[in-house]
Amino acid sequence: MKEICKDVAIIGGGAAGMMCAIEAGKRCRSVLVIDHAFKLAEKIRISGGGRCNFTNRHTTAENFLSNNPHFCRSALARFTPQDFIALIEKHGIRYHEKKFGQLFCNDSSQQIINMLQRECADAKVDWQMPSRIKQVENSPAVAEVANAAGRRFILTTERNIVIAESLVIATGGLSIPQIGASAFGYQIANQFGIPVTTLRPGLVGLTFATEDFHGFKGIPGVSLDAEVSCGGATFRENILFTHRGLSGPAILQISSYWQPGEALHINLLPQQDAQKILFTYRQSGMELSTVMTRYLPKRFVQAWCGVIFAQLGLVIKPVNQYRDVELRQIATALHDWQITPSGTVGYKKAEVTLGGIDTRELSSRTMESRSVPGLYFIGEVVDVTGQLGGFNFQWAWSSGYVAGQFV
Numbered sequence: 001m002k003e004i005c006k007d008v009a010i011i012g013g014g015a016a017g018m019m020c021a022i023e024a025g026k027r028c029r030s031v032l033v034i035d036h037a038f039k040l041a042e043k044i045r046i047s048g049g050g051r052c053n054f055t056n057r058h059t060t061a062e063n064f065l066s067n068n069p070h071f072c073r074s075a076l077a078r079f080t081p082q083d084f085i086a087l088i089e090k091h092g093i094r095y096h097e098k099k100f101g102q103l104f105c106n107d108s109s110q111q112i113i114n115m116l117q118r119e120c121a122d123a124k125v126d127w128q129m130p131s132r133i134k135q136v137e138n139s140p141a142v143a144e145v146a147n148a149a150g151r152r153f154i155l156t157t158e159r160n161i162v163i164a165e166s167l168v169i170a171t172g173g174l175s176i177p178q179i180g181a182s183a184f185g186y187q188i189a190n191q192f193g194i195p196v197t198t199l200r201p202g203l204v205g206l207t208f209a210t211e212d213f214h215g216f217k218g219i220p221g222v223s224l225d226a227e228v229s230c231g232g233a234t235f236r237e238n239i240l241f242t243h244r245g246l247s248g249p250a251i252l253q254i255s256s257y258w259q260p261g262e263a264l265h266i267n268l269l270p271q272q273d274a275q276k277i278l279f280t281y282r283q284s285g286m287e288l289s290t291v292m293t294r295y296l297p298k299r300f301v302q303a304w305c306g307v308i309f310a311q312l313g314l315v316i317k318p319v320n321q322y323r324d325v326e327l328r329q330i331a332t333a334l335h336d337w338q339i340t341p342s343g344t345v346g347y348k349k350a351e352v353t354l355g356g357i358d359t360r361e362l363s364s365r366t367m368e369s370r371s372v373p374g375l376y377f378i379g380e381v382v383d384v385t386g387q388l389g390g391f392n393f394q395w396a397w398s399s400g401y402v403a404g405q406f407v
Helices: 015-026 042-050 073-078 081-090 110-122 140-147 184-191 210-216 249-255 274-280 288-292 298-312 324-335 391-404
Strands: 003-011 031-034 053-056 095-097 102-105 126-128 133-138 153-157 161-169 200-202 223-230 233-241 245-247 264-267 337-339 352-354 375-377
Touching: 003 015, 003 153, 003 184, 015 031, 015 110, 015 391, 031 161, 042 053, 042 110, 053 081, 053 391, 073 391, 081 110, 081 391, 133 184, 161 184, 210 298, 223 249, 233 249, 245 249, 274 288, 274 324, 288 298, 298 324
Parallel strands: 003 031, 003 161, 031 126, 161 375
Antiparallel strands: 053 102, 095 102, 133 153, 153 161, 200 352, 223 233, 223 264, 233 245, 264 337
């Protein structure tokens, strides 16, 4: 088999992998990016509805989940959202802010991919794709192979043998397997004795047991503004009813904090006083459901009242026929609707993978393994997961940038 010697081999040609390749190439390091996919950076292409929510202006360490919440601070400080914005402005890519600091391309996410490809070309980065890795080795004997003094890793691919001094794992997580996600990065970690924290889908829709959700089966597509709380976190955005449960931005956000068996607490009238509203209509002859449809979607009100009133032992009737204590019960339920998910829709629909390479085993300054010199992990494969809104791409840019300074 043909042998290729490189300073840096990067497995994974997504956001983090390309950013690392660009920075390493700028340092005149010889770089090879290896990816098993036929199409480059599919996760970038499909993100943000095809317009790529490429960063968030307001990124801080508090926007990320990790068993070591301080780990991401160093990388985020050294390559900020403003740094990435400067890069896309250099390439003339027009963008806009949608909400909450979320930045999207005006036109297509393909512009981001094209930009990264051009930067890689300028940095003289080489590519090998599609190409699958068959074996990764690391031993003192490597330096004797092909006169590759100082080189630590041998990668046997379906095309050739790649010998490299530094190996970067930028393979992403398990989310969206239909575009090529795999467990390869975690397998490499296990091979080298590097711990991986518990993995589960993140930024994902939630499902419910049939008996708990039967009353809402008929309202898929209904969306409403709500405040959802669980696991010490609270998010206010839209929730969306689906055939299997709940989705929408607020649900995707809270899914990363939810643990099996925990109930969601949903405030259906955030920044309003349900009790005050109900007592305002205390003397009217209006049906309670009619009053509620002034604040919430009609189909949802019908479904919600059917379920909650049965739980409270109440029936729908004019507001003036309820006792004060009953109106208070209804108001409490509106501000704290509790419903317990049975699970998630899984990795197929999840935007990210929670958990990953244990950050205690990595240097936050370099992203290098503490126990295996020359081995780096970046991007989603690491136990750093952002909230919804461009934060995960910023982690990819930042972690890739940092590793690129040292590989």
